[in-house]
Amino acid sequence: MAQHRARDVNSQRARHCRPVHLRRRAGSPVTPPVPGRPAPELSELNRPYWTSGADGAFRMQRCPGCERVVHPPALRCQYDHAAPEWITLSGKGIVESWTVNHHAFFPGLPAPYVIAFVNPVEDIRARVLTNLVGVAPDDVHAGMAVRVVFERADTDDSEQAVYLPMFTPEAP
Template structure:
């Protein structure tokens, strides 16, 4: 994306996740009771409804579930079309993430993709996606 990134408005649940991402660690939460992996960060497991959890680093790998090519300049400075992808994580099938596309050609439905970190500054990194392998 060519526009200046909008800084995320983090909250008390999400701030530790963004701190890990800034260190280029890709993590989701793992429920200590039932093992369900979840994203985005919050206190309670949506499956067993208990509040004990730990971070679990996973491979930033998933499959393309859908994508768009955004043309309308919704953001100040977004002059060129850019691609936003929706990715379902391979190690955490209940978790989906969004990001920008770093492939040469357009993404394909079901394509295996890998995330990479783009450092905005010391406090913020974003995760973008491109073809895996």
């Protein structure tokens, strides 16, 4: 009878593979190599946004008609249908809103981490969905001055190197 109970417990553990996986990682002295943050899928339209950080510059689209920063990248401005052009921004922004994620969705992205909307200072109407790095989740506040930092994504194709724009608190 006792043996049957033990087997039942083990089969239940096997079905709940996520908690077992976390316990094993936490107790292991050797951290296995893990992939980095997941990389976006590149298209002709979004390629400049995800790759232009190779030279450290933060580039977004701006409408030549109404001068709004257009984001995510688009073929036409949604306000006057002019064709946006790529420009280099300062990389400075302010935090509009954020949330702290406590669930480890990706092996290379340990929780907790901060997901935020950042407004570029050149046009605070524009919103960049990003991560905040180099800041404790409890220290994030609305209106916080941040600047862009790039993390090269773990991709196989060096011709399509992706540099993820993220933001960190501006030095005081």
